Amino acid sequence: MSTPPAMLHPELWDHDDTHSIYRNGRRLDHAEASSKPLRAKPEPQPRGAKIHGNRPVDQAEAAARFIAAPEHEKMHDERLWDLRQKRDREMHGIPEWEELRSLASAIKEHTLTHLDDYLDQFEANARSNGVHVHWARDAAEHNRAVHGILNDHGAKSLIKSKSMLTEECGFRHYMASVGIEVIETDLGERIQQLDKEDPSHVVVPAVHKLRTDVAEVFAKTIGTDPDNSDVHYLAEAQREANRPLILAADAGMTGCNFAVAETGSVVVCTNEGNADLSANVPKLHIASVGIEKIIPRLEHLAVFVRLLSRSALGSPMTQYTSHFRGPREGGEMHFVLVDNGRSERLGMAEFWTSLKCIRCGACMNTCPVYRRSGGLSYGATYSGPIGLIIDPTFNARKYSNLPFASTLNGSCSNVCPVKINIHEQIYTWRRELVKQHETPFVKKVAMKAAGELLSRPASYRAAIAAADVALAHLPHFVIYNGLNAWGKHREVPHPPKQTFHSWYQVNREEKR
Numbered sequence: 001m002s003t004p005p006a007m008l009h010p011e012l013w014d015h016d017d018t019h020s021i022y023r024n025g026r027r028l029d030h031a032e033a034s035s036k037p038l039r040a041k042p043e044p045q046p047r048g049a050k051i052h053g054n055r056p057v058d059q060a061e062a063a064a065r066f067i068a069a070p071e072h073e074k075m076h077d078e079r080l081w082d083l084r085q086k087r088d089r090e091m092h093g094i095p096e097w098e099e100l101r102s103l104a105s106a107i108k109e110h111t112l113t114h115l116d117d118y119l120d121q122f123e124a125n126a127r128s129n130g131v132h133v134h135w136a137r138d139a140a141e142h143n144r145a146v147h148g149i150l151n152d153h154g155a156k157s158l159i160k161s162k163s164m165l166t167e168e169c170g171f172r173h174y175m176a177s178v179g180i181e182v183i184e185t186d187l188g189e190r191i192q193q194l195d196k197e198d199p200s201h202v203v204v205p206a207v208h209k210l211r212t213d214v215a216e217v218f219a220k221t222i223g224t225d226p227d228n229s230d231v232h233y234l235a236e237a238q239r240e241a242n243r244p245l246i247l248a249a250d251a252g253m254t255g256c257n258f259a260v261a262e263t264g265s266v267v268v269c270t271n272e273g274n275a276d277l278s279a280n281v282p283k284l285h286i287a288s289v290g291i292e293k294i295i296p297r298l299e300h301l302a303v304f305v306r307l308l309s310r311s312a313l314g315s316p317m318t319q320y321t322s323h324f325r326g327p328r329e330g331g332e333m334h335f336v337l338v339d340n341g342r343s344e345r346l347g348m349a350e351f352w353t354s355l356k357c358i359r360c361g362a363c364m365n366t367c368p369v370y371r372r373s374g375g376l377s378y379g380a381t382y383s384g385p386i387g388l389i390i391d392p393t394f395n396a397r398k399y400s401n402l403p404f405a406s407t408l409n410g411s412c413s414n415v416c417p418v419k420i421n422i423h424e425q426i427y428t429w430r431r432e433l434v435k436q437h438e439t440p441f442v443k444k445v446a447m448k449a450a451g452e453l454l455s456r457p458a459s460y461r462a463a464i465a466a467a468d469v470a471l472a473h474l475p476h477f478v479i480y481n482g483l484n485a486w487g488k489h490r491e492v493p494h495p496p497k498q499t500f501h502s503w504y505q506v507n508r509e510e511k512r
């Protein structure tokens with residue numbers, strides 16, 4: 001049997017594929033070919049958290065539905081763990097990795113503590129490059145500013161590369177409400193747009209979907225064969241459907257990974273080259289820039305570029321690192337600098353360093369809760385460990401459950417390329433939410449009772465002894481019943497014959 005192509009998981013590869021393209025006896029990884037169908041009847045895609053206005057998002061409920069779809073859960077867990085392992089391999093190839101992380105963290109902290117100066121410098125340099133610079137206090141101002149620019153040009157359609165900031169601003173919904181068509185150019189983001197879902201991951205937006213889910217979405221929206229989940233067929237069909245829209249678009253939009261104050265330019269990193277299409281095909285280019293994206297000098301970029309893709313996907317570089325400095329001849333370029341809560345976060349003593357985030361997704365890929373519950377279970381723009389810190393800064397009540405969706409194992413902090421103390425900030429949010437009375441009544445009462453018990457050693461020992469006796473004699477249904485969510489996926493361990501305390505008394509204290 002021949003070796004499967006590097007880009008295809010062995011499970012996906014059709015060994016009998018007769019349409020592959022070979023060169024020098026090797027099948028081209030990116031060549032048109034077919035991959036075998038996964039199964040006759042696909043498992044339905046579990047949907048994300050149910051949102052009820054301002055009410056707290058029930059992440060656990062949505063996670064339970066994701067876990068109840070075993071093919072999705074297994075695939076998601078394995079895909080993301082694979083990224084984590086690739087990240088580790090790349091990291092081990094760079095002896096100065098820890099120095100790079102420290103340097104990146106220091107550059108970000110320096111910039112954030114001098115943000116006003118660097119923003120002024122960025123604006124002045126961008127203007128002198130011929131770029132129009134706009135400021136937006138919040139999401140509504142951002143959306144209105146972009147709408148105004150499009151109106152001035154009579155633009156009715158906009159191609160756009162992936163940008164978490166625009167997700168934060170509810171940009172696509174706003175544009176739909178004012179009659180402007182937005183076409184996502186990133187493949188994963190386009191899948192999510194066609195499926196009317198938000199991205200579930202900051203780097204790989206459709207990572208929670210099986211390819212049979214994608215086949216179903218494309219069959220409904222761009223008319224592909226619903227029974228063909230061949231990855232090449234689907235990618236090619238999407239490309240064929242999107243290219244005419246890209247060529248006909250009136251305007252293009254990108255996000256921004258880094259905004260360099262010294263040059264007044266923005267840098268966008270992609271693997272599909274789609275930001276270059278968005279920026280270069282139409283004559284009008286608009287870039288949405290979060291104010292925390294500023295770095296002082298071009299030389300600093302090298303530090304972040306070395307860390308970003310290695311941390312995100314375990315690859316040495318993104319395929320494209322594009323610099324946009326000024327409008328091309330006959331064109332127009334606009335930068336919209338957006339605050340949307342960032343200044344307020346900068347003033348939060350415990351949480352301001354979350355602004356260092358470069359959105360690599362490494363903390364999500366390593367998080368056991370995220371990997372098994374899917375990004376849409378968080379019901380927020382940002383999911384995974386970084387989301388647990390950022391989301392409550394937007395709305396503490398709505399996202400009050402999120403900081404509890406963590407084991408606090410610290411793996412997120414260990415992999416973060418800019419050294420954010422993520423798990424410590426998650427823990428701080430828990431305390432903060434209790435102070436703000438934003439935790440559920442039952443949890444509050446239970447924690448208070450536990451606190452009382454743990455602060456009195458004699459009562460604690462008596463309770464442990466009573467619990468051990470009770471557990472040994474309680475009928476099974478008392479714990480494992482439909483009303484007790486705890487017992488649904490857990491087994492109470494058998495109580496030990498002897499507690500540590502009594503063992504210590506016998507083996508240590510009595511021998512003194």
Ligand code: SF4
Pocket residue numbers: 311356357358359360361362363364386412415416417418419420422
């Ligand atoms: S918090 Fe750190 S690891 Fe997580 S996305 Fe941001 S930069 Fe990456």
